[in-house]
Amino acid sequence: MRDQLHQPDLYPLTSKYDAGWLLALDMGPNPLWLMENLLRDLRLEPGMRVLDLGSGRGATSVFLAREFDVDVVAVDLWVDPATATAVFEDAGVADRVEAVRAEAHSLPFDRASFDAIISIDAYEYFGTADGYLAYITRFLKPGGQLGVATPAMRREVREIGHIPHHIRTCVGWEAMAWHTADWWRFQWAITELVTVTSARFQERGWADWLRWERAKNAPTEDGVIAMLEADGGELLTFAFITAVK
Ligand SMILES: C[S@@+](CC[C@H](N)C(=O)[O-])C[C@H]1O[C@@H](n2cnc3c(N)ncnc32)[C@H](O)[C@@H]1O
Structure with a gap:
C-alpha cells in the first residue's frame, strides 16, 4: 500500500519525501499532497515569513522551508513544540522553522507580521465562526496571502437536512464544519476584508484521502476507511480556499 503514496505525476514535490517519514507524522490525510495542491493558488517567495497554522x-513546515526557502512559524495546540522541533532538527530546517504552542484565537504575534498564513487540515477546528477571518487576517501584511485546505462535503449539511449516516457515524457533529468551497468563498468574500483568489474542491480529494488511510499501519481503527468507502466519492473531499488581504 505504501508505494501508492508515490504519485510523482500529480505531486512531484511530495514524491521526494519518504512515505515512512510522512506516515510516522500522521494526523490526517497526506498533508503534503494538500499543501502542494493548495500552493498552486499561492505565490511564495524565498525569505517570506509564513505561519503554518495547526501544523501538527x-x-x-519542513516542506515549506525546504521547497520554498521561507521562514516558518509552526503553530499548534495539541503537539508539544519539543516534538515538532525534533522533527525540524532531524530534517535540517531548524534554522528556518520555529515551533510555537498557541491557541488559534490567541496568537502571540504582532499585527501585520506574516507574508502568508497557511492552514492544512486544521482550520475546520477553529475557523468557521463569522469573526475568525477578521481575527486571523490582522496578522497578515497588506497584500499578504491566506490559504486553507480543509475537509469538505460537496453539498452543505444544511441543504441535505442532516449529517449523512456514514459521516455522522465516524465524525459526529464535527462534520458541520466540512463546508463546500462555495460556502467558504461567500463567507470570506462578503466581509470585504480579503479578495478571494480561489475556492475549489480537491479534484481527487476522496481518492487521495482513501489512498492515505489504506497506507497507514492501523488503517481501520478510527472508521475513516469505512466512512470513505460508504461515501464512494459522492460527498467527501477537501476544499482549498485562498485570498489576499
Ligand atoms: C488533523 S490535525 C492536522 C495537523 C497537520 N496540519 C497535518 O495535516 O498533519 C489538526 C491540527 O489542528 C490543531 N488545532 C486544533 N484546534 C486548534 C486550535 N484551537 N488552535 C491551534 N491549533 C489547533 C491540532 O493541534 C492539530 O495538530
Whole structure:
C-alpha cells in the first residue's frame, strides 16, 4: 500500500519525501499532497515569513522551508513544540522553522507580521465562526496571502437536512464544519476584508484521502476507511480556499 503514496505525476514535490517519514507524522490525510495542491493558488517567495497554522507534527513546515526557502512559524495546540522541533532538527530546517504552542484565537504575534498564513487540515477546528477571518487576517501584511485546505462535503449539511449516516457515524457533529468551497468563498468574500483568489474542491480529494488511510499501519481503527468507502466519492473531499488581504 505504501508505494501508492508515490504519485510523482500529480505531486512531484511530495514524491521526494519518504512515505515512512510522512506516515510516522500522521494526523490526517497526506498533508503534503494538500499543501502542494493548495500552493498552486499561492505565490511564495524565498525569505517570506509564513505561519503554518495547526501544523501538527510538522511535515508541512519542513516542506515549506525546504521547497520554498521561507521562514516558518509552526503553530499548534495539541503537539508539544519539543516534538515538532525534533522533527525540524532531524530534517535540517531548524534554522528556518520555529515551533510555537498557541491557541488559534490567541496568537502571540504582532499585527501585520506574516507574508502568508497557511492552514492544512486544521482550520475546520477553529475557523468557521463569522469573526475568525477578521481575527486571523490582522496578522497578515497588506497584500499578504491566506490559504486553507480543509475537509469538505460537496453539498452543505444544511441543504441535505442532516449529517449523512456514514459521516455522522465516524465524525459526529464535527462534520458541520466540512463546508463546500462555495460556502467558504461567500463567507470570506462578503466581509470585504480579503479578495478571494480561489475556492475549489480537491479534484481527487476522496481518492487521495482513501489512498492515505489504506497506507497507514492501523488503517481501520478510527472508521475513516469505512466512512470513505460508504461515501464512494459522492460527498467527501477537501476544499482549498485562498485570498489576499
Ligand atoms: C488533523 S490535525 C492536522 C495537523 C497537520 N496540519 C497535518 O495535516 O498533519 C489538526 C491540527 O489542528 C490543531 N488545532 C486544533 N484546534 C486548534 C486550535 N484551537 N488552535 C491551534 N491549533 C489547533 C491540532 O493541534 C492539530 O495538530
